[in-house]
């Protein structure tokens with residue numbers, strides 16, 4: 001036996017050579033200061049200094065154990081370590097696995113003697129707290145656990161979680177055995193979840209989440225505020241409890257279909273509150289898939305847009321209806337008339353546009369005041385509406401002018417009794433306060449369809465024109481627009497316009513026919529004959545245009561042009577030596 005022993009430290013596995021005469025002092029490990037005889041030593045090996053072969057064998061065994069330990073440590077997520085707090089307050093890491101570099105950005109060998117570099121890596125806001133939790137664990141010998149940030153020199157910050165169990169050493173130090181691992185992504189997910197939960201709870205929009213079978217699994221506070229349903233009342237139910245009676249099953253089917261096809265639906269929907277009242281919701285429903293892509297949930301987000309809708313409706317009313325009588329105004333009449341024309345064409349029916357202008361209304365205003373005039377307009381609006389059939393429209397254009405559109409007339413004669421009734425009700429005296437107001441109506445009518453294609457504006461103009469004839473003919477009557485007469489008048493107007501154009505653009509020509517003395521052969525003169533060189537129809541004879549301007553001021557203009565053109569020609573001839581008599 002030699003006079004010294006080789007003792008393997010139970011903590012850091014370094015080999016300590018201890019002289020035999022020092023064994024009684026129970027020495028500590030030269031490397032980690034762990035008592036070499038504390039607890040259960042892993043291995044106690046004795047060898048003579050001279051017995052090199054044995055020592056080598058021990059070292060090999062130890063190396064293989066170290067490799068095994070490092071292999072194990074490299075596969076464990078995070079770093080494994082021993083941390084020792086000395087009685088003087090200084091500390092060090094007797095052992096730290098290689099992953100310490102990832103956790104603290106510090107090499108294990110740099111903290112074997114002094115833990116300061118590792119603590120320097122802690123986030124300044126967390127450093128004191130970590131110190132405190134370590135101290136507390138040391139005092140109570142309770143498991144140390146903490147989560148804190150580590151800041152790297154490049155500014156990168158990670159979150160780590162550590163857990164280790166303390167052990168009191170005979171020399172008064174505390175030794176912890178534990179691990180520290182990176183929990184940054186876990187923290188981030190938790191943060192995101194917390195944020196999502198916060199948004200869910202505090203969102204101004206109602207949120208409803210169902211499972212794949214449309215059973216409600218969660219709703220937020222805004223949902224309760226908007227619908228009146230408490231969370232507990234709706235869990236397990238389906239969103240059907242919010243359905244209003246405004247839509248049929250087919251409508252909801254299309255929403256579901258869109259969700260199945262596109263995983264998304266967005267639109268406005270009227271829903272029902274718990275108290276039965278209805279609200280307009282601007283709604284977005286999205287399908288939420290799981291990792292495999294299977295629908296796991298449906299999330300619906302909605303806001304209550306009832307007030308906005310009502311406002312919109314109010315604006316639409318103002319834009320389309322007359323405030324005094326509540327009748328459609330000119331704008332809405334235009335829409336309805338266009339629609340009625342399309343419908344009439346489709347159904348092969350007739351339609352009448354009835355232009356109504358009250359007679360003597362100004363007198364009512366003048367005699368009884370504007371307010372009475374207003375009242376009279378309202379009363380007459382109601383009376384005239386009652387004369388019409390369902391589907392017909394009565395609109396007020398303004399002042400004392402109204403237009404009725406009579407639709408679905410199998411024959412235009414069907415409109416006659418309605419026109420008679422309109423005349424009749426307009427002429428019936430209306431008592432308003434002390435006044436007895438009496439007016440009548442002049443009515444102009446135009447019908448659709450006509451021989452020529454015609455649009456809504458033209459129909460209205462025709463009816464207006466016919467109303468003017470009714471006024472001229474003595475009021476309190478109706479007059480039907482005469483399309484035949486109108487066409488003749490229009491053709492004449494167009495003819496006159498083109499003659500006026502021809503004159504301005506020099507399209508008229510004079511042809512001269514010489515007058516010859518047949519006996520002497522002498523040219524006595526020439527007859528000037530007017531022709532129209534029409535750009536589209538070619539050379540036109542006087543018969544095709546002169547009758548149109550007979551007795552019309554344009555006839556005088558054409559006459560003047562003819563004389564001037566003839567005189568100019570005579571002048572040319574005269575200068576050329578040809579003398580001719582002049583006769584008009």
Ligand SMILES: Nc1nc2c(ncn2[C@@H]2O[C@H](COP(=O)(O)OP(=O)(O)OP(=O)(O)O)[C@@H](O)[C@H]2O)c(=O)[nH]1
Nearest residue numbers: 357358359360361362363365370373374398399400
């Ligand atoms: N009370 C009232 N009067 C209105 C309103 N709008 C226009 N008026 C008046 O209605 C009158 C319409 O004029 P006219 O159609 O020429 O009056 P009228 O006496 O019916 O004339 P004829 O049609 O030729 O018989 C004018 O005096 C306008 O000031 C209204 O909203 N309320």
